[in-house]
Amino acid sequence: MTLCLCFLIPMAATGIGNTNTIFGQKQKLDIQRQLKRLNKPALKSIKSPDGDIIDCVHIKNQPAFDHPFFKNHTIQMRPSFHPEGLSFDDVSSKSESQITQLWHLNGRCPEETIPIRRTKEEDLLRASSVANYGRNKYPQFYTTDTNETAFSENAIVFVNGDKYYGTKVTINAWKPQIQEQDEFSTSQLWILGGNATTEMNSIVAGWMKQTNQTRGCYNLLCSPGFVQINKEIVLGGSLKPISVYNGSQYELHFLVWKDIKGGGDWWLQIGNKYLMGYWPASLFVSLSESASQIQWGGLVLNQQKNGQHTSTQMGSGHFPEEGFSRASYFTNLQIIDGSNILRFPKKSYIVAAKPNCYNVTNFINNFYYGGPGRNPNCP
Ligand SMILES: *[C@@H]1O[C@H](CO)[C@@H](O)[C@H](O)[C@H]1NC(C)=O
Numbered sequence: 001m002t003l004c005l006c007f008l009i010p011m012a013a014t015g016i017g018n019t020n021t022i023f024g025q026k027q028k029l030d031i032q033r034q035l036k037r038l039n040k041p042a043l044k045s046i047k048s049p050d051g052d053i054i055d056c057v058h059i060k061n062q063p064a065f066d067h068p069f070f071k072n073h074t075i076q077m078r079p080s081f082h083p084e085g086l087s088f089d090d091v092s093s094k095s096e097s098q099i100t101q102l103w104h105l106n107g108r109c110p111e112e113t114i115p116i117r118r119t120k121e122e123d124l125l126r127a128s129s130v131a132n133y134g135r136n137k138y139p140q141f142y143t144t145d146t147n148e149t150a151f152s153e154n155a156i157v158f159v160n161g162d163k164y165y166g167t168k169v170t171i172n173a174w175k176p177q178i179q180e181q182d183e184f185s186t187s188q189l190w191i192l193g194g195n196a197t198t199e200m201n202s203i204v205a206g207w208m209k210q211t212n213q214t215r216g217c218y219n220l221l222c223s224p225g226f227v228q229i230n231k232e233i234v235l236g237g238s239l240k241p242i243s244v245y246n247g248s249q250y251e252l253h254f255l256v257w258k259d260i261k262g263g264g265d266w267w268l269q270i271g272n273k274y275l276m277g278y279w280p281a282s283l284f285v286s287l288s289e290s291a292s293q294i295q296w297g298g299l300v301l302n303q304q305k306n307g308q309h310t311s312t313q314m315g316s317g318h319f320p321e322e323g324f325s326r327a328s329y330f331t332n333l334q335i336i337d338g339s340n341i342l343r344f345p346k347k348s349y350i351v352a353a354k355p356n357c358y359n360v361t362n363f364i365n366n367f368y369y370g371g372p373g374r375n376p377n378c379p
Pocket residue numbers: 068069070071072
């Protein structure tokens with residue numbers, strides 16, 4: 001069981017990338033060829049105690065660049081400004097809130113490389129058997145196709161009605177239990193552009209909990225598009241520590257902003273000092289200028305096994321009423337508006353698809369969200 005740090009761009013709307021091109025032809029799956037293509041030559045490989053192998057791949061050789069879309073792409077090593085007015089030397093030299101991943105115990109990646117979890121044969125076999133969920137049921141609950149989205153249940157806070165250029169938020173870290181192997185539970189932020197009548201683009205960043213059956217979110221769900229520059233954090237790798245019910249609480253900051261003074265790319269920073277990389281501006285149609293909506297919260301894929309709601313948890317698995325240290329929270333919700341400064345939103349709204357299963361309680365800049373899934377009120 002791992003907690004993933006995932007980054008997604010459902011790009012169906014842009015027509016640029018199909019997340020599942022790799023796994024589209026189940027019958028013809030040529031595992032060895034695929035592995036060779038996915039696993040780039042490593043300058044160094046590190047064995048993680050959990051069995052994963054982390055390859056330190058040259059930054060210019062990262063899998064995202066296989067896509068023809070990146071043919072002429074010049075890699076950006078830093079954005080032109082930081083929304084908190086910091087210099088990037090200040091950011092990278094911050095010593096607090098070190099993020100550790102298990103593989104760090106056995107080594108670090110050298111300069112000019114990025115760490116990538118090596119894809120194994122069984123990841124591909126699993127991925128191909130669950131490819132349909134990646135394609136059909138992944139979180140586009142905001143689209144108009146209700147059939148695709150029937151099983152995605154959210155409990156979120158959102159802002160809209162303005163032009164947004166980014167967000168910062170602190171997310172409480174939990175490890176929700178997942179009942180079925182092809183379900184997932186995420187705690188994340190969404191940056192959305194366009195609307196139901198135009199092309200909808202989105203950026204998603206946050207935690208994703210999957211079962212080990214669906215591991216490999218990096219390949220399956222986290223479509224190519226994100227250019228990583230950070231050599232310390234593996235996307236899709238598990239993070240520690242995790243909060244304890246009625247005990248110690250852990251949290252992580254996420255900051256996404258559009259580099260409107262530079263190339264227009266959308267940059268991601270995790271924690272106080274990890275500049276992770278960016279989604280190139282040119283990937284997007286409706287996010288090319290600004291975002292029209294920002295959402296924060298949880299999303300669960302409920303497979304409704306045997307006609308019953310599953311007991312897959314969202315957040316801590318406890319309802320918002322339980323409050324601090326028992327219910328999961330997002331805090332310090334901030335947005336970046338046209339002034340390029342982080343601000344608290346003036347007004348925000350809530351949506352809970354099935355409040356008896358997963359609910360959300362908003363206090364403007366902070367909220368609690370989550371729930372246990374199946375219970376007497378959520379049969
Ligand atoms: C790359 O540059 C060439 C020459 O300028 C151009 O013809 C081509 O369309 C570009 N490809 C992409 C994917 O932008």
